[in-house]
Amino acid sequence: MSVLTDSVSTVTTTESRGRSEARGNRRGFAVLDVETTGLDPYRDRVIQVAIRQIAADGTAESEWETLVNPGAGVDPGPVEVHGLTTADLAGAPPFRDVAATIAERLAGRVFVAHNAAFDWAFVAVESDRAGVRLEVLDWLCTMRFAKALALDVPDKSLATIAAYYAVEQLKAHDAGDDTRVAAEILLRELADADRAGLMLPLVACNSARHRLKRTLRRWFSGLARPSR
Numbered sequence: 001m002s003v004l005t006d007s008v009s010t011v012t013t014t015e016s017r018g019r020s021e022a023r024g025n026r027r028g029f030a031v032l033d034v035e036t037t038g039l040d041p042y043r044d045r046v047i048q049v050a051i052r053q054i055a056a057d058g059t060a061e062s063e064w065e066t067l068v069n070p071g072a073g074v075d076p077g078p079v080e081v082h083g084l085t086t087a088d089l090a091g092a093p094p095f096r097d098v099a100a101t102i103a104e105r106l107a108g109r110v111f112v113a114h115n116a117a118f119d120w121a122f123v124a125v126e127s128d129r130a131g132v133r134l135e136v137l138d139w140l141c142t143m144r145f146a147k148a149l150a151l152d153v154p155d156k157s158l159a160t161i162a163a164y165y166a167v168e169q170l171k172a173h174d175a176g177d178d179t180r181v182a183a184e185i186l187l188r189e190l191a192d193a194d195r196a197g198l199m200l201p202l203v204a205c206n207s208a209r210h211r212l213k214r215t216l217r218r219w220f221s222g223l224a225r226p227s228r
Contacts, residue, residue, distance in 0.1 A: 030109040031186060035084060036107035037070055037077035041125040044077065046095055047084055050175035051105045052183045064105060065176045067092035081083040082173045107135040110202065114182045116141035116159045120205065134175035138202040140185040142182055145189045148166050148201045161185050
């Protein structure tokens with residue numbers, strides 16, 4: 001696995017082209033996923049992050065990912081979930097060295113993730129530690145979007161929604177592949193929302209921060225990783 005990759009894509013999903021603009025969003029999207037050492041953004045650390053930029057008309061613009069070294073002596077956490085060992089992370093940059101790049105790729109866009117509260121919390125806390133400000137106004141959670149669309153599925157996990165939309169998962173809990181899957185889901189949800197005449201279920205990042213600790217308490221009381 002490479003430590004850092006950066007590429008630009010010109011692929012366009014025609015089904016969703018123009019859909020988000022019709023719903024009032026002209027800022028474009030930044031689809032993000034993180035892998036972490038645990039569930040608490042104030043105690044645990046990011047060890048992998050990936051971002052896909054998508055234009056407001058549905059055009060794929062770029063993709064970027066990197067491993068992140070959580071620091072000397074920090075346990076990588078559930079290796080059985082994300083597959084990343086201390087050896088894998090040894091040569092990776094610390095978050096502070098990639099924080100500005102992450103902020104630049106998110107700036108001015110709608111932040112998108114599956115179970116966005118989880119990913120936003122980690123990125124926001126890590127960026128704050130690094131002294132980097134995130135210029136993000138709101139997020140769009142593909143899991144909440146699925147609920148708003150009333151999809152006929154047994155649960156709202158990434159795997160289930162991917163199967164519903166016939167999006168193939170190649171490597172679950174790999175940030176790069178999870179962002180690819182989430183981006184494909186987003187485009188299909190945008191198309192469904194357009195057909196149904198639904199507005200985007202955006203959540204203001206500031207108001208979301210106030211609910212963060214309450215959300216974390218619910219996650220911890222459930223003794224399970226948030227649905228991804």
